[in-house]
Amino acid sequence: MPHLAYGGDYNPEQWREEVWPDDIRLMLEAGVNLVTVGVFSWSRLEPTGGTYDFGWLDRILSLLHGGGIAVDLATATASPPPWLSHEHPEMLPVLADGVRLWPGARQHYCPSSPAYRLAARRLVERMAERYARHPALAMWHVGNEYGCHVPACWCDESARDFRHWLERRYGTVDALNRAWGADFWSQRYSSWEEILPPRRAPTWSNPSQQLDFFRFCSDALLECFEIERAVLKERTPDVPVTTNFMNVFKPLDYWRWAEREDIVSNDSYPDPGDPDAGMRAAMAGDLMRSLGRGRPWVLMEQTPNRVNWRPVNLAKAPGQMRLWSYQAIARGADGVMFFQWRQSRAGAEKFHSALVPHGSVEASPTWPEVVKLGAELKRLDVVCGARVKAQVGIVIDWESWWALELPSKPSTELRLMDQVESYYRALFDGNVTADFVRPTDDLSRFRLVLVPNLYLVSDDGARNLVGYVRGGGRLVMSFFSGIVDSADHVRLGGYPAPFREMLGIEVVDFLPLPAGTTVPIRWSDGTTTPSSLWTELVNLSSPGGDGGGAAKIAEFASGVLDGRPAVTRHEYGNGNAHYLATRLDATAMAELLRRVATEAGVTPVVNAPAGVEAIRREAPGGSILFLMNHSEESVDVRAAPTGEDLLGAGGDRPGGAVRLKPRDVAVIREPRDSASDG
Numbered sequence: 001m002p003h004l005a006y007g008g009d010y011n012p013e014q015w016r017e018e019v020w021p022d023d024i025r026l027m028l029e030a031g032v033n034l035v036t037v038g039v040f041s042w043s044r045l046e047p048t049g050g051t052y053d054f055g056w057l058d059r060i061l062s063l064l065h066g067g068g069i070a071v072d073l074a075t076a077t078a079s080p081p082p083w084l085s086h087e088h089p090e091m092l093p094v095l096a097d098g099v100r101l102w103p104g105a106r107q108h109y110c111p112s113s114p115a116y117r118l119a120a121r122r123l124v125e126r127m128a129e130r131y132a133r134h135p136a137l138a139m140w141h142v143g144n145e146y147g148c149h150v151p152a153c154w155c156d157e158s159a160r161d162f163r164h165w166l167e168r169r170y171g172t173v174d175a176l177n178r179a180w181g182a183d184f185w186s187q188r189y190s191s192w193e194e195i196l197p198p199r200r201a202p203t204w205s206n207p208s209q210q211l212d213f214f215r216f217c218s219d220a221l222l223e224c225f226e227i228e229r230a231v232l233k234e235r236t237p238d239v240p241v242t243t244n245f246m247n248v249f250k251p252l253d254y255w256r257w258a259e260r261e262d263i264v265s266n267d268s269y270p271d272p273g274d275p276d277a278g279m280r281a282a283m284a285g286d287l288m289r290s291l292g293r294g295r296p297w298v299l300m301e302q303t304p305n306r307v308n309w310r311p312v313n314l315a316k317a318p319g320q321m322r323l324w325s326y327q328a329i330a331r332g333a334d335g336v337m338f339f340q341w342r343q344s345r346a347g348a349e350k351f352h353s354a355l356v357p358h359g360s361v362e363a364s365p366t367w368p369e370v371v372k373l374g375a376e377l378k379r380l381d382v383v384c385g386a387r388v389k390a391q392v393g394i395v396i397d398w399e400s401w402w403a404l405e406l407p408s409k410p411s412t413e414l415r416l417m418d419q420v421e422s423y424y425r426a427l428f429d430g431n432v433t434a435d436f437v438r439p440t441d442d443l444s445r446f447r448l449v450l451v452p453n454l455y456l457v458s459d460d461g462a463r464n465l466v467g468y469v470r471g472g473g474r475l476v477m478s479f480f481s482g483i484v485d486s487a488d489h490v491r492l493g494g495y496p497a498p499f500r501e502m503l504g505i506e507v508v509d510f511l512p513l514p515a516g517t518t519v520p521i522r523w524s525d526g527t528t529t530p531s532s533l534w535t536e537l538v539n540l541s542s543p544g545g546d547g548g549g550a551a552k553i554a555e556f557a558s559g560v561l562d563g564r565p566a567v568t569r570h571e572y573g574n575g576n577a578h579y580l581a582t583r584l585d586a587t588a589m590a591e592l593l594r595r596v597a598t599e600a601g602v603t604p605v606v607n608a609p610a611g612v613e614a615i616r617r618e619a620p621g622g623s624i625l626f627l628m629n630h631s632e633e634s635v636d637v638r639a640a641p642t643g644e645d646l647l648g649a650g651g652d653r654p655g656g657a658v659r660l661k662p663r664d665v666a667v668i669r670e671p672r673d674s675a676s677d678g
Contacts (some may be wrong), residue, residue: 031374
């Protein structure tokens with residue numbers, strides 16, 4: 001689209017047709033230029049098996065097109081109609097303990113069900129045939145929030161599909177037995193038919209089996225997406241296809257999914273009551289941009305005010321919807337959308353806020369913000385297609401995440417996203433831009449690579465990280481990394497086997513801490529800071545490596561590890577690597593990463609007061625600087641003193657600074673020679 005997309009989910013089937021013209025009028029008033037239609041309309045489009053009713057959809061698409069509003073047309077397959085599960089009850093999903101989930105909500109289908117897949121394909125074929133040349137069609141929206149409610153199924157159909165998946169992966173039962181370490185607990189299989197998903201068992205299921213089941217479940221849902229995508233690309237090869245992600249969603253390997261999307265899109269619902277909400281939304285935006293390999297993405301869903309699913313659903317503060325919308329755009333989005341356009345009168349989400357409320361728009365405190373944002377976005381065509389450049393890469397790997405959080409570990413308190421946030425928070429607060437990467441990605445464009453945890457690492461991934469440091473890269477890695485291979489088998493020869501030479505250490509033992517316990521860390525300058533969650537017995541050594549063992553830059557200051565290394569640094573090849581044998585507190589982590597980043601030549605976007613977020617997008621005509629004040633106080637930011645304010649707000653620039661009110665935003669087109677490469 002030539003403009004930033006603005007709109008949301010539109011469900012006209014929930015309303016009388018007399019309401020539709022008023023919807024179009026209000027959309028034009030709000031500046032809406034794109035709506036998603038049909039997400040949950042399967043039972044209206046196909047009221048009985050093989051009987052289709054597209055008349056109402058024809059009429060609303062014509063109305064929207066007449067108003068100049070484009071359509072992100074959904075395939076409607078996210079919620080099967082009652083007739084389908086009534087005719088095919090075997091398609092209903094089953095939990096690990098054998099409990100079957102029934103209709104009455106949504107996503108009530110087994111991803112491996114042939115009946116579901118066939119019915120979904122037939123519907124999508126009819127839709128593609130009918131609307132392939134419709135002038136309103138701008139994008140296809142496949143399914144909705146895959147895996148949100150049913151990320152896995154343990155039914156007999158899933159068991160058959162799982163066996164076929166394993167046969168394709170391993171080829172022979174003997175190869176599977178080796179991969180699963182099946183001689184442990186007498187689990188050796190003699191035929192494919194004996195193999196089941198990891199259903200509820202007397203105690204821990206085989207972790208290698210569970211890891212493969214995670215892989216399979218992500219792939220099974222991806223196959224559902226692929227079936228529909230193939231139909232759409234065959235009939236409309238030039239129309240982009242997306243499905244909406246859900247931030248950092250554990251069940252689906254979004255790296256694999258994003259490869260099959262033309263446009264990455266995301267649903268983001270930060271909690272207004274969470275003091276870290278802005279940081280977490282920023283992290284989700286960086287991930288979406290990274291999944292698309294830097295391409296612009298779309299914020300497909302957010303709420304204009306409050307949601308309906310939390311125990312207490314807090315409203316957004318005045319200006320917060322606008323602030324978080326600009327945060328997504330700053331981090332690479334070319335569109336901000338909402339769920340939903342008109343607030344539902346019935347159903348489970350009737351108290352989920354919408355752009356058009358139950359009452360009049362004139363009385364709505366949100367509607368003026370909606371109209372203001374729509375008017376502002378019309379001024380930002382220059383942002384479309386602009387890219388965000390990052391100097392720091394953060395490694396995140398879904399397979400390692402799955403394996404790390406399986407049971408029977410030294411501590412189940414170790415959670416990947418806690419580790420990621422402990423790193424990301426320091427970057428966010430310091431206005432250092434980061435991309436997320438896989439262990440096997442090309443890392444050469446980064447001045448610094450961060451590895452919050454990589455419990456499982458493939459041989460290729462390990463070689464890539466080591467090669468990055470050897471070639472001159474700077475790397476920071478935290479504890480319990482490099483422990484197992486891709487089959488979740490321990491890498492022998494001392495922890496962390498693939499990284500010992502690079503790090504110049506040997507981890508002798510893991511000593512996790514009880515919840516709520518801290519251990520003091522003494523730094524080389526004599527200061528002490530607390531650490532938590534995890535400690536390790538570390539020896540400084542570099543078996544067979546160059547440059548000797550690592551240097552100790554912080555040590556444990558009490559207990560059995562008193563005086564032993566807590567944080568190390570090792571010169572390796574042309575680069576260096578830091579290792580953290582414990583979780584630092586936020587202050588110490590921020591200071592460590594600041595020092596490491598400065599040494600690596602990493603620069604912040606701008607030096608701004610606390611609570612101000614700064615991001616820069618690079619366009620052919622120059623850079624665009626976004627400044628966003630998350631604080632409750634007015635602040636002055638010394639940045640772009642001669643840049644053009646694209647929002648036209650003017651505003652004070654005392655001493656060349658940009659003055660931002662609480663939750664205010666500035667979007668500044670900078671002179672080309674004033675922007676740094678941060």
